[in-house]
């Protein structure tokens with residue numbers, strides 16, 4: 535079966551409220567200068583109570599469907615990546631499916647933290663390649679991380695933001711998604727966690743007092759591994775597609791930290807003008823970061839027909855991945 539899989543539409547949603555570094559410096563011992571110098575982040579979007587992960591995902595999905603000239607009736611599956619689901623059960627994807635008014639099509643969540651978008655892209659691609667039952671798969675990265683960070687922990691609360699990005703992956707005549715590579719190493723599972731609230735450590739007075747329902751991170755180790763695995767992912771995906779970095783028009787890295795992005799780019803010989811970054815205004819939106827950035831790169835005219843785009847991500851787990859897309 536030689537079928538082509540391509541991106542037929544993209545969309546994103548960002549909450550209206552913006553929280554600046556200066557705003558955060560009013561509540562924890564930090565400064566705009568420290569945050570900008572160590573991360574490149576200046577501000578981030580923060581969801582209201584009504585802007586849940588499902589709602590933001592739904593809004594991004596609606597925009598992606600409109601961009602693809604499709605309706606919810608055309609969607610054959612919903613896959614949503616998040617580390618901030620509305621609740622542990624049911625999946626946030628089922629809630630989005632209902633909000634969109636889809637047919638009773640399959641809907642599921644995938645947990646791969648900040649690499650989530652690479653994982654759901656690979657899943658969608660393989661469902662489409664391997665089955666005649668699906669034509670359009672809606673994939674969404676949506677994150678209300680403001681609900682998961684400890685606003686008393688200055689080493690993490692400055693890093694994250696809220697938002698959603700959605701992509702329609704379709705079967706068609708464009709050979710858009712040339713390849714996706716994903717990987718994981720569970721030996722680094724302890725480096726970035728939300729320790730309590732699952733079945734291993736259910737919610738209790740003790741877990742709440744210990745603030746164990748919030749993100750805990752070994753920043754330095756995450757930093758080191760992000761550079762290592764994003765670099766390796768780039769090398770693997772280029773090599774197995776007989777490409778060099780010079781063939782790529784635009785690189786869209788996971789937006790976690792400007793120092794990570796710069797070091798990865800330097801090691802891979804990627805020129806600054808071929809890097810898409812919106813981290814300064816979005817912060818780290820985990821699984822939503824790449825689809826939001828992709829949508830912004832398209833709408834700002836940074837991607838032209840025929841361009842090769844390289845996506846690359848790293849996240850908790852540890853997880854990582856990369857993709858090469860030939861723009862339609």
Ligand SMILES: CC(C)(COP(=O)(O)OP(=O)(O)OC[C@H]1O[C@@H](n2cnc3c(N)ncnc32)[C@H](O)[C@@H]1OP(=O)(O)O)[C@@H](O)C(=O)NCCC(=O)NCCS
Pocket residue numbers: 563564565568569572573648688689690692693751752753754756757760790791818848849850
């Ligand atoms: C979190 C991160 C910015 C910290 O930067 P760093 O240069 O590693 O800083 P360190 O953790 O070594 O801390 C240095 C000092 O800054 C302090 N510090 C931490 N956060 C601070 C903040 N927001 N404001 C001011 N000082 C801060 C620390 O307490 C420490 O102080 P000490 O030396 O008195 O103990 C960095 O480790 C990082 O970005 N890691 C990757 C995080 C990430 O991207 N995660 C998601 C991946 S998908």
